[in-house]
Amino acid sequence: MASKRICIVGGVAGGASCAARLRRLDEQAEIILFEKGPFVSFANCGLPYYVGDVIRREENLLVATPDLFRQRFRIEVRLFSEVVGIDRDRRRIRVQDHQTGRNYTETYDALVLSPGAFPVRPPIPGLDLPGVFFVRTIPDSREIRRMIEENRAQRAVVIGGGYIGLEMTENLARRGLDVALVEMQHQLMPLCDPEMVWPLYLVLQEKGVVVRLGAQVDAIEGGVDGQLRVRLRSQDELAAHLVIVAVGVRPEVRLAQEAGLALGPLGGIRVNEKMQTSDPSIWAVGDAVEVFHVVTGQPSLVPLAGPANRQGRLAADAICGRNVRFRGVQGTAVVGVFDQVLAMTGLSEKMLKSLGLWNEPYRCEKIYLHPGHHAGYYPGAETMAMKLIFSKIDGKILGLQVVGKKGAVRRTDVIAMAMQKGGTVFDLEEAELCYAPQFGSAKDPVNLAGMIAANVLRGDVEVVHAEDMDQPPQDVLILDVREPFEYRRGHIPHAVHMPLGTIRERMAELPKDREIWAYCYVGQRSYLAARALRQYGYRAKNLSGGYRTYTLWRQAARPSQETP
Known part of the structure; x- marks a missing residue:
């Protein structure tokens, strides 16, 4: 041949x-x-x-x-x-x-x-000024390092809050620069759901990064003092020795x-x-x-x-003549920002709705949970926030987002593989995974996500979500089943307080002619309350993810026009 x-x-x-x-x-x-x-x-x-000197x-x-x-x-x-x-x-x-x-x-x-691919060049005057960089090649990163080490750059502005923007922000901050991150959307990682990326915003603030959400850059201008000025549409200006443009490719x-x-x-x-x-x-x-x-x-x-x-x-x-077929992509990815990790696979709720797929043909549902990354009785357990999206028709998995300090990648990889095999939430419920207290739990977060979703599909419980709590129907009674000290620290407006341990004794105080939406901190105790109430003839639903998810959703849904 x-x-x-x-x-x-x-x-x-x-x-x-x-x-x-x-x-x-x-x-x-x-x-x-x-x-x-x-x-x-x-x-x-x-x-x-490499810019951050992690790779030296x-x-x-x-x-x-x-x-x-x-x-x-x-x-x-x-x-x-x-x-x-x-x-x-x-x-x-x-x-x-x-x-x-x-x-x-x-x-x-x-x-x-x-x-x-090539970096997107937004229509911003000043992109060709010295000190403005697109991070795509080794020479790009080499020049940024030179600006830091030889020119003693002290301030940086990063334009774009996606993967590269977040990673550059973290690494510049680790090198001691004062960093401002500017994102035109009202959230970081715009393809993800706002409540799932809010922890990234919080950790950036904690580390001293100035995050400007809903902010648009009008121009980059040179200054007489050698610094650049990034002018925002709000008329605010951000001073910088270097500017990173990372708005996509x-x-x-x-x-x-x-x-x-x-x-x-x-x-x-x-x-x-x-x-x-x-x-x-x-x-x-x-x-x-x-x-x-x-x-x-x-x-x-x-x-x-x-x-x-x-x-x-x-x-x-x-x-070479082999009979092969590329099965397609599902967008499995991860980004780390200081001690927070956001991992994902499939599509977000935001994307499914923008594509017109949420209601039909998939009839999507979602559940939230906040499990520990390993057994709670073993020292060092860190809580994750998980959001699983699935079809109400057959339980097919459509998307997952996990954020937390530890454990997010492992669970995302497992569920990504299940998706590749056409898996359902029932498969997650039955998945056999490694368990030792320092690595996981007997009911791994993957199993828990499957169990919660399967409970919904089987009709064991009906769920409501944080956005439903924002303006509930007038005939709905919101029931807080947490302990008194938790209720005093903060609760959903107009909620009736009845701790889980008193539900059976006080059940007669609750109306049977109204729908009851129960919640606790993460959704487990209120699930127990909803199950009990339903068996006594009450129309009870559970807030998925509980007060913790509600708080994340409210914070993410209401950032100021340009978050300082």
């Missing part, structure tokens, strides 16, 4: 993993990887931590070098080599060597595009578009389940492509390293 000539445009996650997999499958293929920058495969996700040596960010590709895989890597055009009819690419200025062509039997599709390859409805490169583009000789992987979302069933852009690696591997399999 004649050997194939395979050209790969772009390294990092998708292109580099594709190249290595190709060699493992085909020892005879000629494989050439073109990278327009100085590094073929580096850890993008590590850049904020730049070389630790390098996943693989051209020498490693040549010696270990017999793959040729050409750095500073930008592919500027594709001649699909002749199966030929045009390459510009940025070191020598030479332009030349190369032929291919198969072409893989892994161009990645867009797929890099110029090369594909100019070659006439089909794009999807979201502007990414359209691929089939084999990562093949509209040209059967060209594949595409990574941040530039649109892929099937397993929850929505619709095309999606998910710029994460994990899916990019898997897509690169799968494209290599397809090129």
